[in-house]
Amino acid sequence: MELFLLYLPYLLLAFVFSIVLSLQILFFKHKSHYSTENLPPGSAGWPIIGESLEFLSAGWKGHPQSFVLDRMKKFSTECFKTSILGEPVALMCRAAGNKFLFSNEDKLVTGWWPDSVKKIFPARSDQKEEAKRLRRLLPQFLKPEALKSYIGTMDIVARSHFVSAWENKEEVVVFPLAKRYTFWLACRLFMSLEDPNHIAGFAHPFQLLASGIFSIPIDLPGTPFNRAIKASNIIRKQIIKIIKQRKIDLTEKVATQTQDILSHMLTITNDQGYHMDDLDIADKILGLLIGGHDTASVAITFVIFYLAELPHIYNMVYEEQMEIVRSKASGELLNWDDIQKMKYSWNVACEVMRLMPPLQGGFREAIQNFTYAGFFVPKGWKLYWNAYSTHTNCEHFPEPEKFDPTRFEGNGPAPYTYVPFGGGPRMCPGKEYARLEILVFMYNIVKRFKWEKVLPKENIIVNPMPTPSKGLPIRLIPHHL
Numbered sequence: 001m002e003l004f005l006l007y008l009p010y011l012l013l014a015f016v017f018s019i020v021l022s023l024q025i026l027f028f029k030h031k032s033h034y035s036t037e038n039l040p041p042g043s044a045g046w047p048i049i050g051e052s053l054e055f056l057s058a059g060w061k062g063h064p065q066s067f068v069l070d071r072m073k074k075f076s077t078e079c080f081k082t083s084i085l086g087e088p089v090a091l092m093c094r095a096a097g098n099k100f101l102f103s104n105e106d107k108l109v110t111g112w113w114p115d116s117v118k119k120i121f122p123a124r125s126d127q128k129e130e131a132k133r134l135r136r137l138l139p140q141f142l143k144p145e146a147l148k149s150y151i152g153t154m155d156i157v158a159r160s161h162f163v164s165a166w167e168n169k170e171e172v173v174v175f176p177l178a179k180r181y182t183f184w185l186a187c188r189l190f191m192s193l194e195d196p197n198h199i200a201g202f203a204h205p206f207q208l209l210a211s212g213i214f215s216i217p218i219d220l221p222g223t224p225f226n227r228a229i230k231a232s233n234i235i236r237k238q239i240i241k242i243i244k245q246r247k248i249d250l251t252e253k254v255a256t257q258t259q260d261i262l263s264h265m266l267t268i269t270n271d272q273g274y275h276m277d278d279l280d281i282a283d284k285i286l287g288l289l290i291g292g293h294d295t296a297s298v299a300i301t302f303v304i305f306y307l308a309e310l311p312h313i314y315n316m317v318y319e320e321q322m323e324i325v326r327s328k329a330s331g332e333l334l335n336w337d338d339i340q341k342m343k344y345s346w347n348v349a350c351e352v353m354r355l356m357p358p359l360q361g362g363f364r365e366a367i368q369n370f371t372y373a374g375f376f377v378p379k380g381w382k383l384y385w386n387a388y389s390t391h392t393n394c395e396h397f398p399e400p401e402k403f404d405p406t407r408f409e410g411n412g413p414a415p416y417t418y419v420p421f422g423g424g425p426r427m428c429p430g431k432e433y434a435r436l437e438i439l440v441f442m443y444n445i446v447k448r449f450k451w452e453k454v455l456p457k458e459n460i461i462v463n464p465m466p467t468p469s470k471g472l473p474i475r476l477i478p479h480h481l
């Protein structure tokens, strides 16, 4: 003990010295990132944290676009540099930047996720190869022909959702209900889960996971990040249990090979004739549930938000949907032809996603040095494409703040100017699925209700997706059919 006390001052000195040294290394590393000539204009912010706080807090305060728009005014409307999550980033602001990133996948850039995300979804094998494999696989399950057979089930789920959670209520809070609908649907269509208690038990770890993905990555007991890591393990274990049971059901012919995405994944083989292993399938189902459920519920929430504000648009959607209602026998479910008739409703949903893109953008990593718009981007830098700044460029969208679904008539917006689902090889594989679930929801809500906002001036926060700060409480006005 005495010996320890004797050495204590030296130990403290060594500790302080190592902290100073690490900070200095980080400071010089930070500076060295920005010492190359002809980088995009912009600010690197503080050492280590860069401009992360400005980037995140603009979203928390409800105006995420201000981070990008202010810098576009100050530095360049094409591309500016910043530093987010400890990384040097070139942020692409316009359609030309989207085109550049989306068409140079695996040539100049590749997908990139922050370390926090990689910790929550640890890769068991080469992550890039896995992502490519998933991309090759998904169209089989999510292409329009495969989805056609889901429409009736989507309608059944929507009906029971409205009966249990909306009918006979004077007021509801939209966002949690929209999440419940998309989650029920995903559980039903991906894994044939129908028992509400089973689904509800599954939904809780999902909420923990979703709120921890973009939290501050401090892995200590009780932090949102730590809870998200634990939740991701719990969900994986639950999916594996479902997979094991499904294998038995398939052998005993209680389940069929085509009944849902899980059965498809269990039965298909790769070029060498091998089946995917259980952990692989669990990861892929988890990826689909995460990718699909919050994004679509945000889109649905804002459809309801805008329709409450714009009665003339509501009336047009109502007319379109009621024509379909009138064409059907009592109790008859929606089908593919009905969906094709919902053109105006889909234009409305597209306009909602133009003004309120559920995903603000996406990251890439430069795998080579390159020049873009006359600026040098070094290998290893991260790149970020941004939906909002392209969606509000008045060259492509005159009067960009005006809600105008007719922008999507005819050929619609020019390529790369409208990117709520991204573009290029990484474009969202769930786009068509999302279209169907949003339209089925619109049909079911509009034929039952009109509604008004309880809080006409409710704030929108973005963390990391836009949401009304109180979840969008609305007053329901039922139609008397």
Ligand code: HEM
Binding pocket: 111, 131, 135, 287, 288, 289, 291, 292, 293, 295, 296, 299, 357, 358, 359, 361, 362, 363, 419, 420, 421, 422, 423, 425, 426, 427, 428, 429, 430, 431, 433, 434
């Ligand atoms: C309105 C709803 C949706 C929106 C706005 C949306 C948006 C996006 C965007 C922008 C990307 C590309 C990100 C990037 O470029 O880095 C993406 C990727 C992805 N989405 Fe969606 N998505 C939606 C619904 C869905 C659904 C329903 C599913 C699943 C059924 C899904 C599964 C995925 C997956 C797996 C990826 C990763 C693709 C890859 O990296 O190759 N999404 N989504």
